[in-house]
Amino acid sequence: SNSFEFIETTTQGAIGTIELNRPKVLNALNTKMISEIVQAMEGFDKDDNIRVIVLSGKGRAFAAGADIDEMANASAMDLELLNQFVDWDRLALIKKPIIGAVHGFALGGAFELALCCDLLFAAEDAEFGFPEVNLGVMPGAGGTQRLTKLVGKTKAMEWLFTGKRITAKEALHYGIINQTFSKELLFEETYKFAEQLAKQAPISIRLIKESVLKAIDHSIYEGMQFERKNFYLLFSSEDQKEGMKAFIEKRQPQFKGK
Numbered sequence: 001s002n003s004f005e006f007i008e009t010t011t012q013g014a015i016g017t018i019e020l021n022r023p024k025v026l027n028a029l030n031t032k033m034i035s036e037i038v039q040a041m042e043g044f045d046k047d048d049n050i051r052v053i054v055l056s057g058k059g060r061a062f063a064a065g066a067d068i069d070e071m072a073n074a075s076a077m078d079l080e081l082l083n084q085f086v087d088w089d090r091l092a093l094i095k096k097p098i099i100g101a102v103h104g105f106a107l108g109g110a111f112e113l114a115l116c117c118d119l120l121f122a123a124e125d126a127e128f129g130f131p132e133v134n135l136g137v138m139p140g141a142g143g144t145q146r147l148t149k150l151v152g153k154t155k156a157m158e159w160l161f162t163g164k165r166i167t168a169k170e171a172l173h174y175g176i177i178n179q180t181f182s183k184e185l186l187f188e189e190t191y192k193f194a195e196q197l198a199k200q201a202p203i204s205i206r207l208i209k210e211s212v213l214k215a216i217d218h219s220i221y222e223g224m225q226f227e228r229k230n231f232y233l234l235f236s237s238e239d240q241k242e243g244m245k246a247f248i249e250k251r252q253p254q255f256k257g258k
């Protein structure tokens with residue numbers, strides 16, 4: 001699984017980890033790295049032994065954004081024909097829960113990547129932000145959309161207009177991240193959480209993720225129709241029978257993910 005050039009993947013029990021691995025340039029995201037991330041995610045998504053995906057960065061940052069050297073001389077036509085955001089669309093289709101563990105910088109495209117995670121844990125030194133405005137561009141991988149849906153127009157406009165960095169504390173305050181930890185404990189605590197999550201009924205987690213993501217893009221009515229079908233669908237799983245039987249028999253359930 002380590003045939004990748006710009007990322008490293010490892011597994012530990014039911015947890016599949018993807019680490020961004022270009023530390024010399026603070027993990028600047030080039031096109032190939034994004035494509036490798038998506039390939040690795042899809043690999044874990046298909047792997048029956050994996051229940052949770054963890055995404056983090058090697059070195060002193062999660063990542064400092066898209067690779068500016070790679071983009072600097074691009075024309076609009078180059079970018080249109082490259083069609084790189086198709087990879088980002090595929091990222092949004094990953095079914096298993098993705099936990100981002102962010103330390104240091106998560107800027108630009110890296111903040112967008114973090115916003116693609118389902119849960120975010122951050123070190124106290126983490127800094128998020130969209131500095132694109134300082135380069136004469138703007139976010140292109142969902143930043144204006146995901147940040148606005150998450151925190152509302154007021155702060156989104158401010159942060160996108162100024163490029164100002166958001167501290168871990170602020171990110172927690174605005175609901176961008178789930179929790180902060182000291183830098184030393186970030187990975188340990190992330191894995192502790194991931195291990196607990198891996199014990200939950202996998203099909204429940206899968207359909208909950210799908211339903212919550214639906215809420216972001218659809219009306220309550222449509223979302224509820226969707227939720228209802230997923231709720232019914234769970235009653236065709238062995239895990240629903242086991243989960244309820246275990247409750248009645250006053251014992252711990254043994255979930256199999258089917």
Ligand code: CO8
Nearest residue numbers: 025026028029064065066067068069107108109131140141
């Ligand atoms: N691209 C390329 N190289 C980078 C990047 C980057 N985004 N960020 C840092 N590096 C390189 C530096 O050039 C430097 O290389 P070298 O040692 O060869 O000079 C090395 O990484 C270390 O960086 P610094 O010496 O600058 O480290 P500092 O601690 O002094 O500063 C900062 C850290 C503040 C993070 C600084 O590096 C910085 O401002 N980086 C750029 C941040 C930025 O503007 N990011 C947004 C990029 S645009 C974007 O993300 C658009 C997304 C749209 C689509 C997404 C597709 C993937």
